[in-house]
Amino acid sequence: MAEDQTSPAASASDLRRMCRRSCSAVLATTAIGHKQVDDGWPVASMVVPAIDLDGAPILLISDLADHTRHLKADARLSMLFTGSDPASNDASRIETDHPRLTLFGRAIPTTSADIRNRYLLANPDAAQYVNFGDFGFYRVAVEAAYWVGGFGKQRRLSGAQFIVDDCQALRESHDDILDHMNTDHLDAIADIVAHQTGHSKQPGWKMKSIDCDGMVLGTDLTGSLPFRIEFPQTVLNPSDARQILVEMSKISRA
Template identity: 75%
Template sequence: MANTPEKSTASASDLRRMCRRSHAAVLATTAIGHKQVGDGWPVASMVVPAIDIDGAPILLISELADHTRHLKADARLSLLFSGSDNPSNATSQIQTDTARLILFGRAIADTSAAVRNRYLLAHPDAAQYADFADFGFYRVDVEAAYWVGGFGKQRRLTGKQFLIDDCDALKEGHDQIINHMNADHLDAIADIVAHETDHANDLGWKMISIDCDGMVLGTDLPESPNIRIEFPHPVHAPTDAQQILVEMCKKSRDLKA
Protein backbone atom coordinates (compact mmCIF):
# COMPACT_ATOMS: atom_id res chain seq x y z
CA MET A 1 0.00 0.00 0.00
CA ALA A 2 1.34 3.44 -0.89
CA ASN A 3 2.51 5.62 1.98
CA THR A 4 0.90 9.02 2.48
CA PRO A 5 3.38 11.86 3.08
CA GLU A 6 3.01 13.84 6.28
CA LYS A 7 1.57 17.34 6.11
CA SER A 8 1.83 20.23 8.52
CA THR A 9 -1.65 21.60 7.85
CA ALA A 10 -4.98 20.46 6.43
CA SER A 11 -6.30 21.06 2.94
CA ALA A 12 -10.01 21.36 2.22
CA SER A 13 -9.86 17.84 0.77
CA ASP A 14 -8.30 16.55 4.00
CA LEU A 15 -11.09 18.10 6.05
CA ARG A 16 -13.85 16.73 3.83
CA ARG A 17 -12.23 13.29 4.12
CA MET A 18 -12.17 13.64 7.89
CA CYS A 19 -15.94 14.15 7.81
CA ARG A 20 -16.48 11.27 5.41
CA ARG A 21 -14.56 8.85 7.63
CA SER A 22 -16.34 9.84 10.83
CA HIS A 23 -19.07 7.52 12.09
CA ALA A 24 -20.88 10.24 14.06
CA ALA A 25 -20.77 13.93 14.94
CA VAL A 26 -21.83 16.21 17.78
CA LEU A 27 -24.61 18.59 16.76
CA ALA A 28 -24.96 21.93 18.57
CA THR A 29 -28.24 23.82 18.31
CA THR A 30 -29.92 26.74 20.11
CA ALA A 31 -32.64 25.74 22.55
CA ILE A 32 -36.21 26.73 21.75
CA GLY A 33 -38.97 25.35 23.97
CA HIS A 34 -36.63 22.95 25.76
CA LYS A 35 -38.10 21.24 28.83
CA GLN A 36 -35.00 21.67 30.99
CA VAL A 37 -33.30 24.90 29.96
CA GLY A 38 -34.46 28.28 28.73
CA ASP A 39 -34.48 29.52 25.16
CA GLY A 40 -31.06 30.42 23.83
CA TRP A 41 -29.08 27.78 25.68
CA PRO A 42 -26.58 25.82 23.57
CA VAL A 43 -27.64 22.17 23.35
CA ALA A 44 -25.43 19.32 22.12
CA SER A 45 -26.61 15.96 20.76
CA MET A 46 -25.18 13.06 18.78
CA VAL A 47 -26.10 12.57 15.12
CA VAL A 48 -24.99 10.29 12.28
CA PRO A 49 -24.38 12.43 9.19
CA ALA A 50 -23.72 11.33 5.66
CA ILE A 51 -21.50 13.51 3.50
CA ASP A 52 -22.74 14.59 0.09
CA ILE A 53 -20.62 14.40 -3.06
CA ASP A 54 -19.52 18.03 -2.64
CA GLY A 55 -18.72 17.69 1.08
CA ALA A 56 -21.97 19.01 2.60
CA PRO A 57 -23.31 17.03 5.58
CA ILE A 58 -26.73 15.42 5.31
CA LEU A 59 -28.78 14.69 8.44
CA LEU A 60 -31.70 12.34 8.94
CA ILE A 61 -33.47 13.47 12.11
CA SER A 62 -36.80 12.95 13.81
CA GLU A 63 -39.43 15.64 14.34
CA LEU A 64 -39.70 14.32 17.90
CA ALA A 65 -36.09 15.25 18.75
CA ASP A 66 -35.29 18.46 20.59
CA HIS A 67 -32.61 19.40 18.06
CA THR A 68 -35.09 19.24 15.18
CA ARG A 69 -37.45 21.64 16.94
CA HIS A 70 -34.51 23.94 17.63
CA LEU A 71 -33.44 23.91 13.97
CA LYS A 72 -36.94 24.69 12.76
CA ALA A 73 -36.84 27.86 14.85
CA ASP A 74 -33.18 28.70 14.22
CA ALA A 75 -31.48 26.83 11.38
CA ARG A 76 -27.97 27.69 12.55
CA LEU A 77 -25.88 24.80 13.83
CA SER A 78 -22.39 23.52 14.49
CA LEU A 79 -21.18 19.99 13.80
CA LEU A 80 -18.11 18.62 15.57
CA PHE A 81 -16.20 15.80 13.91
CA SER A 82 -13.51 14.08 15.97
CA GLY A 83 -10.24 12.76 14.59
CA SER A 84 -10.33 9.88 17.06
CA ASP A 85 -13.57 8.54 15.60
CA ASN A 86 -11.81 6.34 13.07
CA PRO A 87 -8.11 6.25 14.02
CA SER A 88 -7.31 3.27 11.81
CA ASN A 89 -7.89 5.50 8.80
CA ALA A 90 -6.18 8.59 10.20
CA THR A 91 -3.65 10.51 8.15
CA SER A 92 -0.62 11.62 10.15
CA GLN A 93 -0.61 15.32 11.07
CA ILE A 94 -4.16 15.76 9.72
CA GLN A 95 -6.34 13.33 11.64
CA THR A 96 -4.90 12.43 15.03
CA ASP A 97 -6.40 11.42 18.37
CA THR A 98 -6.85 15.09 19.26
CA ALA A 99 -7.86 16.46 15.86
CA ARG A 100 -11.31 17.99 15.56
CA LEU A 101 -13.24 19.87 12.93
CA ILE A 102 -16.18 22.17 13.49
CA LEU A 103 -18.51 23.00 10.62
CA PHE A 104 -20.78 26.02 10.97
CA GLY A 105 -23.87 26.14 8.81
CA ARG A 106 -27.63 26.12 8.44
CA ALA A 107 -29.88 23.06 8.20
CA ILE A 108 -32.10 23.15 5.12
CA ALA A 109 -34.91 20.60 4.80
CA ASP A 110 -34.43 18.61 1.59
CA THR A 111 -36.95 16.12 0.21
CA SER A 112 -35.06 15.37 -3.01
CA ALA A 113 -34.41 11.78 -4.04
CA ALA A 114 -30.71 12.62 -4.52
CA VAL A 115 -30.23 13.56 -0.87
CA ARG A 116 -32.21 10.55 0.34
CA ASN A 117 -30.24 8.19 -1.87
CA ARG A 118 -26.92 9.69 -0.82
CA TYR A 119 -27.73 9.23 2.86
CA LEU A 120 -28.90 5.64 2.43
CA LEU A 121 -25.79 4.75 0.41
CA ALA A 122 -23.75 5.74 3.46
CA HIS A 123 -26.16 4.29 6.03
CA PRO A 124 -28.26 1.54 4.42
CA ASP A 125 -29.73 0.44 7.78
CA ALA A 126 -31.48 3.81 7.99
CA ALA A 127 -33.88 2.61 5.29
CA GLN A 128 -35.82 0.92 8.11
CA TYR A 129 -37.04 4.29 9.39
CA ALA A 130 -36.12 6.91 6.77
CA ASP A 131 -39.67 7.03 5.42
CA PHE A 132 -41.40 7.29 8.79
CA ALA A 133 -43.67 10.34 8.88
CA ASP A 134 -41.69 11.98 11.69
CA PHE A 135 -38.27 11.70 10.01
CA GLY A 136 -36.81 14.14 7.51
CA PHE A 137 -33.60 14.84 5.63
CA TYR A 138 -31.66 18.06 6.05
CA ARG A 139 -28.70 19.25 4.01
CA VAL A 140 -26.28 21.54 5.82
CA ASP A 141 -25.34 24.72 3.99
CA VAL A 142 -21.77 25.09 5.28
CA GLU A 143 -20.72 28.67 5.99
CA ALA A 144 -17.38 28.10 7.74
CA ALA A 145 -15.01 25.38 8.94
CA TYR A 146 -12.49 25.38 11.80
CA TRP A 147 -9.91 22.61 12.16
CA VAL A 148 -7.61 21.99 15.11
CA GLY A 149 -5.05 19.27 14.53
CA GLY A 150 -3.23 19.51 17.85
CA PHE A 151 -1.04 22.05 19.60
CA GLY A 152 -0.25 24.89 17.21
CA LYS A 153 -2.11 23.35 14.27
CA GLN A 154 -5.28 24.98 13.07
CA ARG A 155 -6.98 26.23 9.95
CA ARG A 156 -10.06 28.29 9.20
CA LEU A 157 -11.96 28.08 5.90
CA THR A 158 -15.07 29.66 4.47
CA GLY A 159 -17.89 27.44 3.31
CA LYS A 160 -16.94 28.11 -0.31
CA GLN A 161 -13.39 26.97 0.41
CA PHE A 162 -14.58 23.82 2.18
CA LEU A 163 -17.16 22.65 -0.39
CA ILE A 164 -16.67 21.66 -4.01
CA ASP A 165 -19.06 23.99 -5.81
CA ASP A 166 -18.74 22.75 -9.40
CA CYS A 167 -19.48 19.02 -9.21
CA ASP A 168 -23.05 18.96 -10.53
CA ALA A 169 -21.91 16.75 -13.41
CA LEU A 170 -20.48 14.23 -10.97
CA LYS A 171 -23.74 14.22 -9.00
CA GLU A 172 -25.76 13.65 -12.16
CA GLY A 173 -23.44 10.94 -13.46
CA HIS A 174 -22.93 9.14 -10.14
CA ASP A 175 -25.14 6.13 -10.80
CA GLN A 176 -23.86 5.71 -14.34
CA ILE A 177 -20.27 5.58 -13.07
CA ILE A 178 -21.19 2.97 -10.45
CA ASN A 179 -23.08 0.80 -12.92
CA HIS A 180 -20.33 1.00 -15.53
CA MET A 181 -17.52 0.11 -13.11
CA ASN A 182 -19.44 -2.79 -11.59
CA ALA A 183 -20.54 -4.16 -14.97
CA ASP A 184 -17.27 -3.86 -16.87
CA HIS A 185 -14.32 -3.16 -14.59
CA LEU A 186 -14.40 -5.35 -11.49
CA ASP A 187 -10.86 -6.49 -12.34
CA ALA A 188 -9.69 -2.88 -12.22
CA ILE A 189 -11.38 -2.36 -8.84
CA ALA A 190 -9.63 -5.48 -7.51
CA ASP A 191 -6.25 -4.21 -8.70
CA ILE A 192 -6.82 -0.83 -7.04
CA VAL A 193 -7.79 -2.55 -3.77
CA ALA A 194 -4.59 -4.61 -3.89
CA HIS A 195 -2.43 -1.53 -4.39
CA GLU A 196 -4.19 1.03 -2.22
CA THR A 197 -5.19 -1.08 0.80
CA ASP A 198 -4.17 -4.03 2.95
CA HIS A 199 -7.40 -5.90 2.12
CA ALA A 200 -7.54 -9.07 0.05
CA ASN A 201 -8.47 -8.18 -3.52
CA ASP A 202 -10.30 -11.42 -4.33
CA LEU A 203 -13.45 -10.82 -2.27
CA GLY A 204 -15.59 -9.55 -5.13
CA TRP A 205 -15.22 -5.82 -4.48
CA LYS A 206 -17.79 -3.52 -6.08
CA MET A 207 -18.13 0.24 -6.14
CA ILE A 208 -20.79 1.47 -3.72
CA SER A 209 -20.43 5.22 -4.15
CA ILE A 210 -18.13 7.90 -5.48
CA ASP A 211 -17.61 11.53 -4.52
CA CYS A 212 -15.27 14.38 -5.29
CA ASP A 213 -12.60 12.99 -2.92
CA GLY A 214 -12.73 9.23 -3.28
CA MET A 215 -14.86 6.11 -3.51
CA VAL A 216 -16.43 3.51 -1.22
CA LEU A 217 -16.15 -0.18 -2.11
CA GLY A 218 -17.93 -3.18 -0.63
CA THR A 219 -18.49 -6.90 -1.02
CA ASP A 220 -21.44 -9.22 -0.49
CA LEU A 221 -19.66 -10.84 2.47
CA PRO A 222 -21.24 -9.76 5.79
CA GLU A 223 -17.91 -10.09 7.61
CA SER A 224 -16.22 -7.71 5.16
CA PRO A 225 -17.03 -4.05 5.92
CA ASN A 226 -17.01 -1.35 3.28
CA ILE A 227 -13.70 0.37 2.64
CA ARG A 228 -12.90 3.87 1.43
CA ILE A 229 -10.14 4.69 -1.05
CA GLU A 230 -9.13 8.31 -1.51
CA PHE A 231 -8.30 9.96 -4.81
CA PRO A 232 -4.97 11.79 -5.12
CA HIS A 233 -6.87 14.97 -6.00
CA PRO A 234 -10.53 16.06 -6.20
CA VAL A 235 -12.69 15.20 -9.20
CA HIS A 236 -15.58 17.30 -10.49
CA ALA A 237 -17.12 15.37 -13.37
CA PRO A 238 -17.51 11.80 -14.67
CA THR A 239 -14.65 12.38 -17.12
CA ASP A 240 -12.39 13.35 -14.20
CA ALA A 241 -13.44 10.23 -12.31
CA GLN A 242 -12.79 8.04 -15.34
CA GLN A 243 -9.32 9.50 -15.82
CA ILE A 244 -8.31 9.12 -12.19
CA LEU A 245 -9.59 5.53 -12.01
CA VAL A 246 -7.65 4.65 -15.16
CA GLU A 247 -4.52 6.22 -13.66
CA MET A 248 -4.95 4.35 -10.36
CA CYS A 249 -5.50 1.05 -12.15
CA LYS A 250 -2.50 1.56 -14.44
CA LYS A 251 -0.30 2.39 -11.47
CA SER A 252 -1.40 -0.74 -9.61
CA ARG A 253 -0.78 -2.95 -12.66
CA ASP A 254 2.61 -1.38 -13.42
CA LEU A 255 3.76 -2.22 -9.91
CA LYS A 256 2.51 -5.81 -10.32
CA ALA A 257 4.39 -6.28 -13.58
Protein backbone atom coordinates in the same frame (compact mmCIF):
# COMPACT_ATOMS: atom_id res chain seq x y z
CA MET B 1 -11.34 34.44 6.37
CA ALA B 2 -7.89 34.70 7.93
CA GLU B 3 -5.86 31.63 8.72
CA ASP B 4 -2.69 30.92 10.65
CA GLN B 5 0.12 31.01 8.10
CA THR B 6 2.81 29.86 10.56
CA SER B 7 1.48 26.34 11.20
CA PRO B 8 0.96 23.34 8.93
CA ALA B 9 -2.64 23.37 7.72
CA ALA B 10 -4.83 20.69 6.25
CA SER B 11 -6.26 21.25 2.77
CA ALA B 12 -9.99 21.60 2.16
CA SER B 13 -10.06 18.09 0.69
CA ASP B 14 -8.29 16.77 3.81
CA LEU B 15 -10.99 18.34 5.96
CA ARG B 16 -13.80 16.93 3.83
CA ARG B 17 -12.18 13.50 4.15
CA MET B 18 -12.12 13.91 7.93
CA CYS B 19 -15.89 14.39 7.83
CA ARG B 20 -16.36 11.40 5.53
CA ARG B 21 -14.38 9.17 7.92
CA SER B 22 -16.51 10.18 10.91
CA CYS B 23 -19.22 7.71 11.83
CA SER B 24 -20.83 10.30 14.12
CA ALA B 25 -20.64 13.99 14.92
CA VAL B 26 -21.56 16.34 17.74
CA LEU B 27 -24.40 18.66 16.74
CA ALA B 28 -24.83 21.99 18.54
CA THR B 29 -28.16 23.83 18.31
CA THR B 30 -29.89 26.70 20.12
CA ALA B 31 -32.55 25.65 22.63
CA ILE B 32 -36.15 26.51 21.83
CA GLY B 33 -38.85 25.04 24.08
CA HIS B 34 -36.43 22.73 25.84
CA LYS B 35 -37.82 21.10 28.99
CA GLN B 36 -34.66 21.56 31.04
CA VAL B 37 -33.04 24.85 30.01
CA ASP B 38 -34.21 28.29 28.93
CA ASP B 39 -34.45 29.34 25.29
CA GLY B 40 -31.11 30.36 23.87
CA TRP B 41 -28.97 27.82 25.70
CA PRO B 42 -26.46 25.92 23.54
CA VAL B 43 -27.42 22.24 23.35
CA ALA B 44 -25.13 19.46 22.12
CA SER B 45 -26.27 16.07 20.83
CA MET B 46 -24.85 13.17 18.85
CA VAL B 47 -25.95 12.58 15.25
CA VAL B 48 -25.03 10.14 12.49
CA PRO B 49 -24.44 12.23 9.37
CA ALA B 50 -23.63 11.35 5.80
CA ILE B 51 -21.48 13.60 3.63
CA ASP B 52 -22.80 14.69 0.27
CA LEU B 53 -20.76 14.38 -2.89
CA ASP B 54 -19.54 18.00 -2.55
CA GLY B 55 -18.73 17.81 1.18
CA ALA B 56 -21.97 19.09 2.72
CA PRO B 57 -23.27 17.12 5.74
CA ILE B 58 -26.65 15.38 5.45
CA LEU B 59 -28.80 14.66 8.49
CA LEU B 60 -31.73 12.30 8.94
CA ILE B 61 -33.42 13.38 12.17
CA SER B 62 -36.75 12.93 13.91
CA ASP B 63 -39.27 15.66 14.66
CA LEU B 64 -39.46 14.14 18.13
CA ALA B 65 -35.84 15.09 18.87
CA ASP B 66 -35.02 18.31 20.72
CA HIS B 67 -32.38 19.28 18.15
CA THR B 68 -34.91 19.07 15.29
CA ARG B 69 -37.30 21.40 17.07
CA HIS B 70 -34.41 23.78 17.71
CA LEU B 71 -33.38 23.76 14.04
CA LYS B 72 -36.91 24.44 12.85
CA ALA B 73 -36.91 27.60 14.96
CA ASP B 74 -33.29 28.58 14.27
CA ALA B 75 -31.56 26.76 11.43
CA ARG B 76 -28.07 27.75 12.59
CA LEU B 77 -25.86 24.93 13.86
CA SER B 78 -22.33 23.76 14.34
CA MET B 79 -21.02 20.22 13.97
CA LEU B 80 -17.85 18.76 15.44
CA PHE B 81 -16.05 15.99 13.53
CA THR B 82 -12.99 14.05 14.64
CA GLY B 83 -12.67 11.58 11.78
CA SER B 84 -12.84 8.70 14.26
CA ASP B 85 -14.75 5.48 13.92
CA PRO B 86 -16.39 4.80 17.32
CA ALA B 87 -15.66 1.08 16.86
CA SER B 88 -11.95 1.63 16.37
CA ASN B 89 -9.36 1.60 19.13
CA ASP B 90 -8.27 5.19 18.54
CA ALA B 91 -11.77 6.53 19.36
CA SER B 92 -11.72 5.33 22.97
CA ARG B 93 -9.75 8.38 24.09
CA ILE B 94 -9.41 11.74 22.34
CA GLU B 95 -6.04 13.33 23.01
CA THR B 96 -5.57 17.10 23.05
CA ASP B 97 -3.57 16.82 19.83
CA HIS B 98 -6.30 14.81 18.09
CA PRO B 99 -7.41 16.72 14.95
CA ARG B 100 -10.96 18.05 15.01
CA LEU B 101 -13.09 20.11 12.69
CA THR B 102 -16.05 22.34 13.43
CA LEU B 103 -18.46 23.22 10.62
CA PHE B 104 -20.83 26.16 10.93
CA GLY B 105 -23.94 26.25 8.79
CA ARG B 106 -27.69 26.15 8.46
CA ALA B 107 -29.90 23.06 8.24
CA ILE B 108 -32.03 23.13 5.09
CA PRO B 109 -34.92 20.62 4.90
CA THR B 110 -34.98 18.60 1.69
CA THR B 111 -37.02 15.87 0.04
CA SER B 112 -34.44 15.26 -2.68
CA ALA B 113 -34.24 11.63 -3.78
CA ASP B 114 -30.51 12.15 -4.41
CA ILE B 115 -29.96 13.25 -0.81
CA ARG B 116 -31.96 10.28 0.44
CA ASN B 117 -29.89 7.88 -1.67
CA ARG B 118 -26.60 9.40 -0.54
CA TYR B 119 -27.57 9.05 3.09
CA LEU B 120 -28.70 5.44 2.76
CA LEU B 121 -25.53 4.52 0.87
CA ALA B 122 -23.51 5.78 3.82
CA ASN B 123 -25.87 4.49 6.53
CA PRO B 124 -27.79 1.46 5.21
CA ASP B 125 -29.17 0.64 8.68
CA ALA B 126 -31.25 3.82 8.45
CA ALA B 127 -33.53 1.97 6.01
CA GLN B 128 -35.25 0.57 9.12
CA TYR B 129 -36.72 3.98 10.02
CA VAL B 130 -36.23 6.29 7.04
CA ASN B 131 -39.91 5.98 6.07
CA PHE B 132 -41.25 6.78 9.53
CA GLY B 133 -43.46 9.86 9.33
CA ASP B 134 -41.50 11.87 11.90
CA PHE B 135 -38.10 11.55 10.15
CA GLY B 136 -36.83 14.03 7.59
CA PHE B 137 -33.66 14.92 5.73
CA TYR B 138 -31.66 18.12 6.12
CA ARG B 139 -28.68 19.27 4.08
CA VAL B 140 -26.29 21.60 5.86
CA ALA B 141 -25.38 24.74 3.97
CA VAL B 142 -21.82 25.22 5.25
CA GLU B 143 -20.85 28.82 5.94
CA ALA B 144 -17.51 28.33 7.70
CA ALA B 145 -15.08 25.68 8.89
CA TYR B 146 -12.53 25.70 11.72
CA TRP B 147 -9.86 22.99 11.96
CA VAL B 148 -7.56 22.35 14.92
CA GLY B 149 -4.83 19.82 14.28
CA GLY B 150 -3.15 20.06 17.67
CA PHE B 151 -1.00 22.66 19.38
CA GLY B 152 -0.21 25.49 16.97
CA LYS B 153 -2.09 23.91 14.07
CA GLN B 154 -5.29 25.52 12.89
CA ARG B 155 -7.08 26.71 9.80
CA ARG B 156 -10.20 28.74 9.14
CA LEU B 157 -12.10 28.44 5.85
CA SER B 158 -15.23 29.94 4.42
CA GLY B 159 -18.02 27.65 3.28
CA ALA B 160 -17.08 28.42 -0.33
CA GLN B 161 -13.55 27.20 0.34
CA PHE B 162 -14.75 23.99 2.01
CA ILE B 163 -17.55 22.92 -0.35
CA VAL B 164 -16.83 21.81 -3.93
CA ASP B 165 -19.28 23.93 -5.89
CA ASP B 166 -18.65 22.83 -9.50
CA CYS B 167 -19.20 19.07 -9.36
CA GLN B 168 -22.73 18.86 -10.78
CA ALA B 169 -21.52 16.76 -13.72
CA LEU B 170 -20.12 14.17 -11.32
CA ARG B 171 -23.37 14.16 -9.36
CA GLU B 172 -25.47 13.62 -12.48
CA SER B 173 -23.20 10.80 -13.70
CA HIS B 174 -22.80 9.07 -10.34
CA ASP B 175 -24.95 6.01 -11.07
CA ASP B 176 -23.60 5.66 -14.62
CA ILE B 177 -20.02 5.61 -13.30
CA LEU B 178 -20.93 2.88 -10.80
CA ASP B 179 -22.72 0.82 -13.45
CA HIS B 180 -19.78 1.13 -15.85
CA MET B 181 -17.12 0.23 -13.28
CA ASN B 182 -19.11 -2.65 -11.79
CA THR B 183 -19.99 -4.07 -15.21
CA ASP B 184 -16.79 -3.62 -17.19
CA HIS B 185 -13.94 -3.01 -14.75
CA LEU B 186 -14.25 -5.28 -11.74
CA ASP B 187 -10.69 -6.46 -12.40
CA ALA B 188 -9.39 -2.89 -12.13
CA ILE B 189 -11.34 -2.35 -8.90
CA ALA B 190 -9.86 -5.56 -7.45
CA ASP B 191 -6.34 -4.47 -8.39
CA ILE B 192 -6.82 -1.04 -6.79
CA VAL B 193 -8.22 -2.59 -3.60
CA ALA B 194 -5.33 -5.05 -3.33
CA HIS B 195 -2.72 -2.35 -3.93
CA GLN B 196 -4.24 0.33 -1.72
CA THR B 197 -5.42 -1.79 1.20
CA GLY B 198 -3.81 -5.20 1.11
CA HIS B 199 -7.21 -6.92 0.92
CA SER B 200 -7.52 -10.00 -1.27
CA LYS B 201 -8.81 -9.52 -4.80
CA GLN B 202 -11.17 -12.47 -4.43
CA PRO B 203 -14.37 -11.36 -2.60
CA GLY B 204 -15.77 -9.50 -5.62
CA TRP B 205 -15.23 -5.84 -4.78
CA LYS B 206 -17.64 -3.31 -6.24
CA MET B 207 -17.82 0.46 -6.26
CA LYS B 208 -20.67 1.48 -3.94
CA SER B 209 -20.38 5.25 -4.31
CA ILE B 210 -18.07 7.96 -5.59
CA ASP B 211 -17.60 11.56 -4.52
CA CYS B 212 -15.21 14.42 -5.16
CA ASP B 213 -12.63 13.05 -2.75
CA GLY B 214 -12.74 9.29 -3.13
CA MET B 215 -14.88 6.18 -3.47
CA VAL B 216 -16.54 3.63 -1.22
CA LEU B 217 -16.02 -0.04 -2.06
CA GLY B 218 -17.63 -3.19 -0.74
CA THR B 219 -18.94 -6.62 -1.62
CA ASP B 220 -22.34 -8.28 -1.64
CA LEU B 221 -21.20 -10.80 0.96
CA THR B 222 -23.13 -10.84 4.25
CA GLY B 223 -21.13 -9.16 6.99
CA SER B 224 -18.76 -7.43 4.59
CA LEU B 225 -18.09 -3.85 5.66
CA PRO B 226 -17.58 -1.09 3.06
CA PHE B 227 -14.46 1.06 3.17
CA ARG B 228 -13.10 4.19 1.51
CA ILE B 229 -10.20 4.70 -0.83
CA GLU B 230 -9.23 8.34 -1.24
CA PHE B 231 -8.34 9.93 -4.57
CA PRO B 232 -5.00 11.72 -4.91
CA GLN B 233 -6.84 14.84 -6.08
CA THR B 234 -10.34 16.25 -6.25
CA VAL B 235 -12.54 15.09 -9.13
CA LEU B 236 -15.34 17.22 -10.55
CA ASN B 237 -16.76 15.28 -13.48
CA PRO B 238 -16.77 11.84 -15.17
CA SER B 239 -13.65 12.68 -17.17
CA ASP B 240 -11.73 13.49 -13.98
CA ALA B 241 -13.00 10.30 -12.37
CA ARG B 242 -11.97 8.18 -15.36
CA GLN B 243 -8.49 9.70 -15.43
CA ILE B 244 -7.95 9.12 -11.70
CA LEU B 245 -9.22 5.54 -11.85
CA VAL B 246 -7.06 4.72 -14.89
CA GLU B 247 -3.99 6.14 -13.14
CA MET B 248 -4.75 4.22 -9.94
CA SER B 249 -5.25 1.03 -11.91
CA LYS B 250 -1.95 1.45 -13.76
CA ILE B 251 -0.10 2.05 -10.47
CA SER B 252 -1.71 -0.99 -8.88
CA ARG B 253 -0.56 -3.20 -11.76
CA ALA B 254 2.97 -1.82 -12.04
